[in-house]
Amino acid sequence: MDNNTTKKRWISLFVENQIGCLARISGLFSSKSYNIDSITVGATDDPTVSRMTIGVTSDDMTYEQIKKQLNRSVEVIKVLDYTTIPIHMKELMFIKVNVPAEKDKTEVFRIAKVFGLKITDYDKSSILLESVDTENHNDDIIRLLSESFPNRLEVVRGGSVAIESISITDR
């Protein structure tokens, strides 16, 4: 198998909003030994339809199989490949930083300002930051904060959601 083509890929999936659908999709990945990097799911304006954004790292051949396997699932309504088309993609992340010292607090506020993080909560020893940005940007923020405040972070990430850009001709 050609591993030179291994890269990050994104799928947007329209599925029936039924009990067990997420299990069916995630089960399909695990039964075929495909690793999911991230998966998000939520209902849409149509309550019978859920939409998933799935991130995987794979080679071309495996990725083709993943798309085909998803397509043949009865619960799957539509499979969109977001890997190479213009999209808007954001991930929600919370980071709680334990900073009792005043100078550290100042540093966190500075980082928040520069990187566009929202201060969501605050008390004597902790600051809660919120980031809504790309997965890569959130990776960078984690890296930066863990260098400055090792072992003093608590991180939770929501996984990315993505939607296709409005095409230029439609504007």
Next chain:
Amino acid sequence: MKESKQIKGSELFVKALIEEGVDTLFGYPGGQAIDLFDALYECKEVNVVLPRHEQALVHAADGYARSTGKVGVCLVTSGPGATNIVTGIATANYDSVPLVCFTGQVPTSLIGNDAFQEVDTMGICRSVCKYAVTVRKREDLGRIIKEAFYIARSGKPGPVVVDLPKDVQIGMGSADYPTEVNIRGYKPNEGVHVGQLKKAITLLKNAKKPVFLLGGGVNIARANDAMTELANRVGAPVVTTIMGKGDIPVDNKNYIGNVGIHGIYAANRAIAESDLLFSIGTRFNDRITGKTSEFAKNATIVHVDVDPAAISKNVRVDVPIVADAMVAINKLNEFTKDMSFDNTDWLKTVTDWKKSHPVTMEKRYGDRALTPQDIIETINKHYKNGVVLSTDVGQNQLWATQYFDVTSGRCLLTSGGLGTMGYGFPAIIGAKIGNPDTPCVCISGDGGAQMNIQELATAVTLEIPVVFCILNNSYLGNVRQWQEMFFKKRYSHTYLGYPRSESKHGKETASKDCPDYSPDFVKLAESYGAYGIRVKDSSEVLAAFKEADKHKDAPTVIEFLIDSDVNVYPMIPAGKSIEEVIMD
């Protein structure tokens, strides 16, 4: 819209079966299925067959479905009833057999409460079936059953599991059963891409050494006649997978044989040397390809399959064509009708290989020694006017698929994909129910025979006269063969006789009147009310089948005592290429 009558879910269930044309249902009652069985009690349209174990029940429905082309229908209870059918569902799924399996379930209010006989049937079955669904509302029942039958039989057929909670079974609701299906996420491909097809025809026209590789898809689509027409016109060698045996009659001049691990030399060599591999309805399973990098390495590959996910999954494909085999082959016939092909020399070359490397068994212990070849060739000669043959799994299956001549009017049922021991006997009972006027014969080993032997009771009580051939070599023979060839003859736990008398196995044992074996299959058959015959000598084979033919009121068990050390050849060791074939 008219105000329709209100009926119970269980009544709608029966109505749905009748509307779907179900004439036979394989069912085993239990607490959470009792309402459904009650509704079936006075139903004259549906013949309810009661096997003795749920696993056998699904295999029987599978044999019925494969041999008739209809959907096999199962009904079992919740919990253990549902878990017992899993093996059968996976078997059917692998071989694309249309089944609809209804499972009872605890009431929706109790689901998730660890109620008595509750399991997550949908969760368990999901990965081994085409579709699994729990009906959560009485109003969805009709639509879901309609969809289940549609999904099971359309596209690439497969088993569908419909889980029916008790409250849905007893709940009142509309008596209407839908006439149409519209599933937004499921639209099987009904056409064929003509451009791709023409590209494939051009390749076929220009190829010097084309080979047709046909799989189970051609049999499932019942495209045998159309395929024979195409093969005759093109004149290229035709090779098949085990599931594809009979795609064209084996007596057709283009037919070479099976490919793969135990395939015939000529078929495997034809693929190795071909410049165009025209494959229809196969998924290029590892038993076919061996080492994929060496497989058909000189060939351009055309692949027709109804399942897009089967294409380029295991081997790279140059011309993919997503289509039902029947649709594609009909179009191929239409487009090639006025063309002429000349593959005479190439076909002769391959046919010569077939003649110089026949599949045959040596009579290691003299002319009278009983070989599996004798048994299966006797079946070929004896059942001239059609027969359904089922196999179990292991050596018996490999011999049967090597020697059984699938000509028109004959049908081979075998668990090709999953390789499920215990499949053969219940499957032939199901086949006989669907084909009461055709002789039905099962070939099994002594190991697999014991995995569903309780079905003798089913066949005896329902007076189903199948012939159950048990090839007794006292071993789990296929594993024994691997141990002999690849594990220094360390026969670890494959001997089914008495451990202390292991030294006496084989030749000596087989020469006795009764083998040193438990059970005594003849007495066992008789205790069930079936007929039992023991055959030890090649001269007795035909007489045994003739004797079995006389029995119309019960099944006949024929135990054939065969030598333990007879192996299946030729054989390509796992993961190796055709160059490394072991001929004997």
